[in-house]
Amino acid sequence: MPKVLISDQMDPKAAEIFRANGVEVDEKPGLTKEELKAIIGQYDGLAIRSATKVTPDVLEAATNLKVVGRAGIGVDNVDIPAASAKGVVVMNTPFGNSITTAEHAIALMFALARELPQADASTQAGKWEKNRFMGVELTSKTLGLIGAGNIGSIVADRALGLKMKVVAFDPFLTPERAVDLGIEKVELDQLLARADFITLHTPLTDQTRNILSRENLAKTKKGVRIINCARGGLIDEAALKDMLESGHVAGAALDVFVEEPAKQNPLFGTSGFVATPHLGASTTEAQVNVAIQVAEQMSDYLMRGGVTNALNMPSLSAEEAPKLRPYMELAQELGSLVGQLEGERITGVSIEVEGAAASLNQKPVTGAVLAGLMRVYSQTVNMVNAPFLAKERGLDVREVRHDREGDYHTLVRVAVATPDGERSVAGTLFGNAAPRLVEMFGIKVEAELKGEMIYIVNEDAPGFIGRLGTVLGQAGINIGTFHLGRRAAKGEALALVSVDGHVGADVIGQIKAIAGVRRVKALRFGG
Numbered sequence: 001m002p003k004v005l006i007s008d009q010m011d012p013k014a015a016e017i018f019r020a021n022g023v024e025v026d027e028k029p030g031l032t033k034e035e036l037k038a039i040i041g042q043y044d045g046l047a048i049r050s051a052t053k054v055t056p057d058v059l060e061a062a063t064n065l066k067v068v069g070r071a072g073i074g075v076d077n078v079d080i081p082a083a084s085a086k087g088v089v090v091m092n093t094p095f096g097n098s099i100t101t102a103e104h105a106i107a108l109m110f111a112l113a114r115e116l117p118q119a120d121a122s123t124q125a126g127k128w129e130k131n132r133f134m135g136v137e138l139t140s141k142t143l144g145l146i147g148a149g150n151i152g153s154i155v156a157d158r159a160l161g162l163k164m165k166v167v168a169f170d171p172f173l174t175p176e177r178a179v180d181l182g183i184e185k186v187e188l189d190q191l192l193a194r195a196d197f198i199t200l201h202t203p204l205t206d207q208t209r210n211i212l213s214r215e216n217l218a219k220t221k222k223g224v225r226i227i228n229c230a231r232g233g234l235i236d237e238a239a240l241k242d243m244l245e246s247g248h249v250a251g252a253a254l255d256v257f258v259e260e261p262a263k264q265n266p267l268f269g270t271s272g273f274v275a276t277p278h279l280g281a282s283t284t285e286a287q288v289n290v291a292i293q294v295a296e297q298m299s300d301y302l303m304r305g306g307v308t309n310a311l312n313m314p315s316l317s318a319e320e321a322p323k324l325r326p327y328m329e330l331a332q333e334l335g336s337l338v339g340q341l342e343g344e345r346i347t348g349v350s351i352e353v354e355g356a357a358a359s360l361n362q363k364p365v366t367g368a369v370l371a372g373l374m375r376v377y378s379q380t381v382n383m384v385n386a387p388f389l390a391k392e393r394g395l396d397v398r399e400v401r402h403d404r405e406g407d408y409h410t411l412v413r414v415a416v417a418t419p420d421g422e423r424s425v426a427g428t429l430f431g432n433a434a435p436r437l438v439e440m441f442g443i444k445v446e447a448e449l450k451g452e453m454i455y456i457v458n459e460d461a462p463g464f465i466g467r468l469g470t471v472l473g474q475a476g477i478n479i480g481t482f483h484l485g486r487r488a489a490k491g492e493a494l495a496l497v498s499v500d501g502h503v504g505a506d507v508i509g510q511i512k513a514i515a516g517v518r519r520v521k522a523l524r525f526g527g
Helices: 013-020 033-042 056-061 080-085 098-114 116-124 150-161 175-181 188-194 214-218 237-246 284-304 321-345 362-374 386-392 464-474 505-512
Strands: 003-006 024-027 045-048 067-070 089-091 142-146 165-169 197-200 224-228 249-254 273-275 348-355 396-402 410-418 421-430 434-440 443-447 451-459 478-486 492-500 517-525
Touching: 003 013, 003 033, 013 024, 013 284, 033 056, 045 284, 056 080, 067 284, 080 089, 089 284, 098 116, 098 150, 098 197, 098 224, 098 249, 098 273, 098 284, 142 150, 142 188, 150 165, 150 175, 150 386, 165 175, 165 188, 214 237, 237 249, 321 348, 321 362, 321 410, 321 421, 321 434, 321 517, 348 362, 362 386, 362 396, 362 410, 386 396, 434 492, 443 478, 443 492, 451 464, 451 505, 464 478, 464 492, 464 505, 505 517
Parallel strands: 003 024, 003 045, 045 067, 067 089, 142 165, 142 197, 197 224, 224 249, 249 273, 348 396
Antiparallel strands: 348 410, 410 421, 421 434, 434 443, 451 492, 451 517, 478 492
16 A cells, blocks of 8 residues: 655645545654654655655655655745656646635735725724825726736636736737737737736746846836736846835735745835735635645556656556657657747647557647647646646647658657748657657758757858867867758758757857858757
8 A cells, every 4th residue: 555645734635535545644744854854765655735845865765755746836845856866756736726826916916006904004003094095996907917827817807807908928828819818918018018017927937037127127107016926036126126115116016035935025114015925825725626636646646657747757647658658758859849949939839640659649749749848938837737738828739640651660740830830840769769850840850859959050051060169169068969951952951969068148159150150049958
């Protein structure tokens, strides 16, 4: 009988579900790190919330651990690379908190509009300052959503019910999806200039970090009010403080901070500022939902081998795993390739399989493609939630199965629709196990997509390879493998170069300056 430890406070329904599925469970919230390390070796599963820190040394002591289940979305308290190295599956429950978080954002918007926290404090102090607190109505105001995915779309629905006008900036939001939601898709600068209220609903990635920077905050309408219930780090906190003090920003309400727990912060005490201690998921309903979900997912894995909402491995049944795993690895690499190169320009994706691949279950392959494609924007995307995220954003996804056999015994092709037309990449399996790129944007090129790579499009001309090698050599960057392809002699050529180590923006700039180079981009695969 598998044995699970619940090490954080969790709704009692979680333990009930474990036991009903034949899993032994111990509930021991509040353990110190040393206490956890002393007993974790007894357990096959660890169910947590945000208090337990699953660090490398905890994982080292977890000699029997097979799965960590996080009842909630964020997994900042789990060292996922270390868990992967130990062969431990990490799961989360990405949709259990959506309504609760959206409602908290709406609550904070009301709090800012009517200065409720300040008015409460004043009234309870016996001041009765009725004329001091002059609020604003939400009706007819413009709400700007930065991020219109699952939570953002719920906020939009509630705001429309309040008779607000909603505009949204989201690279994945299509015009068709915007129409369905009843909102207007705009660029970020347009949103900043038009919004009376701005609320953020996007993950923290390299693309979204400080999306409300000092420069962007200066572009906002004077008197704007800002809400963040998503992730700390999306807003430059020092710049926000200055904008509040100057009066350019009329109010700000944050539920999340760069450093948490936020027992000290420069924003505290600033006029017009409202803070809550990361309460986005703190409702009775949300706590029950995530507890039930994590217990069901972990039980399914421990008893039947099913993997759901896994962040570090494909989600699939135990029976399909051996055949599908190499195909999913190939599919994820192809999706990551087009995602990194085309990004927000993608409006649709077609996943085509032929040969031996056509006889397999295509859904996991499609999920792997979408997980790879969107990972450049969200590190929490996985094979289970990727199709839902794509649908929410109106991304047209098609699956095509060909019975024909072509040049390869098995082939997976990923074609994406962009404003410039269709762009496709294709790959196969060598020895039915090793994923390999064989075609890229109509050019035959064979490459293993792994680690750090440089993608280059250039004019096919003598001396290019030598000049490229010189630039990399002078930068101290060692070339691992070099893959070339071209449409025709003296025509367009491309190179995929794997390198040892990170390629910085300065090196990319030097490569761009080489005569005949049309495009350069650093790529990263795996990890």
